[in-house]
Amino acid sequence: MKTAAIFAATALASTAAFAEAHLDREGWPESFTVGTASQGGTYFSYGSGWANLVADELGLTGGGEVTGGPMQNMALVHTGDAAFGMTTMGPARESIAGENPIAPGLEMTNACAMFPMYQxxxxxxxxxxxxxxxxxxxxxxxxxxxxxxxxxxxxxxxxxxxxxxxxxxxxxxxxxxxxxxxxxxxxxxxxxxxxxxxxxxxxxxxxxxxxxxxxxxxxxxxxxxxxxxxxxxxxxxxxxxxxxxxxxxxxWNFAIANCDLPASFVNAVVDTVMSDHERMVNIHRAATSTVPENWDKNNGVLPWHPGAAQWFIENAGADIPEDQIHGN
The missing domain is CATH 3.40.190.10 (Periplasmic binding protein-like II)
Structure with a gap:
């Protein structure tokens, strides 16, 4: 029994290593940042936590960055100064409409929905x-x-x-x-x-x-x-x-990604976060709501990143209209 268990564990590790080695990493950045908010707030704890989780699991350098919060995160992600960020639906809607006070008149449509966070x-x-x-x-x-x-x-x-x-x-x-x-x-x-x-x-x-x-x-x-x-x-x-x-x-809050990031990269990030609910809840209790079925809380506010949309369609049965996926 002990030998069988060791064999099974070795096989599982080998399978995981094989899958990891064969991820399509073309165009992936070597490092990334997640725009959060000020220290002492939930965004910083939660965002730094999932940034570290993703960095560990995907073998990249990454972490949370102190920012002014959702409005600034929309701007940073839209311009590509941050790969990822976090925002609430109100600031997201205003930013897409060109009403972000950081850059009035600029429609920040290059920040895409990645995964639901919490209320x-x-x-x-x-x-x-x-x-x-x-x-x-x-x-x-x-x-x-x-x-x-x-x-x-x-x-x-x-x-x-x-x-x-x-x-x-x-x-x-x-x-x-x-x-x-x-x-x-x-x-x-x-x-x-x-x-x-x-x-x-x-x-x-x-x-x-x-x-x-x-x-x-x-x-x-x-x-x-x-x-x-x-x-x-x-x-x-x-x-x-x-x-x-x-x-x-x-x-509602959503994690966002620069829309130009490779679909395989964003898909792998979403898979890492959404597949380890226990670790996410250990990062912050607010992650109790970070579950696949809450994909619909975007309510069409943000365009979906193709890599994220693919994950939720395949793993959560998400019914995401094609015209709500970036690039379609």
Whole structure:
């Protein structure tokens, strides 16, 4: 039995090595970067994690790069300055329409959908000592940290606060930095748009008492009617502070690839990420939603990279119209 097991393991390893050696690598880059966001946020943890996974499995040099988030990632991937990146559907739609503030008027159609990531909940955090327990408790002129300039948070959360009648002073910065400012009393509120658990919030919970503020049903309805988001509940198990699920809204995230990358390369990257769900969840719990059946959350916003479309058609039974695949 022991000999048979060793033989089977050797055969499996040989088969894997054979398949790896016979991958069509024509035109593949020797290294790559994944545009993420600021340190302390989910994008950086998640993106650096899958970049390292892909680099390890495909024998390449690659890693995550700190960026300003989805809007900048769309620009970097469109121009080819980054092979890969991550974006939310709202900034993706605006970028393709030529409404990206980084390059107004430039239609960023050379950034292609690669694979579904997770939903980004919009959530509000304050120190418990502030007495802020609801959106209506936020005082006039409150100093609110909205994340890095141009991020999903910074693009949409101020508009949401305007919609809800909140008057505030707008502050920007990386999530770790904003968390420190909140703890030091330099901010009153942080408005997060990031996959949960947000590392900066988890760190705050260890150091002090915080309030994670949910939307009322009326506030939730008002926001979903005005913005490209859907209803969402942050599970109570996400943070030690929560005793029950917190009402929120969310926006889907997708990994993106420069549309000119070889189809075989992007196909291999997608296969690596989508075939190792356990390792992805170990990278970040938000990857629970990084599963093949969520391919349809693109909703026709981004053109599909041919290599990615091929993978989802063959492995997830995806019904992707040809006119939604780049180059067709």
């Amino acid at each position: 980004t909940p919009f959530s509000v955090t304050a120190l418990a000592s502030s007495g802020i327990e609801s959106i209506s408790d936020i005082p006039e002129g409150a100093r609110i940290g909205f994340g890095p300039a141009g991020s999903t948070s910074d693009t949409y959360f101020p508009r949401m606060m305007d919609e809800l009648g909140v008057e505030y002073e707008r502050r920007n910065g990386g999530w770790s930095d904003l968390g420190g400012q909140l703890q030091d009393g330099l901010l009153d509120v942080i408005a997060f748009a990031a996959g949960v658990p947000v590392p900066a919030v988890s760190q705050l919970e260890v150091q002090t008492d915080v309030n994670i503020i949910e939307f009322t049903e009326e506030e939730q309805q008002k926001i979903t009617e005005a913005f490209p988001v859907s209803e969402f509940e942050i599970p109570a198990s996400t943070y030690t502070t929560l005793e029950e699920p917190a009402r929120s809204v969310s926006m």
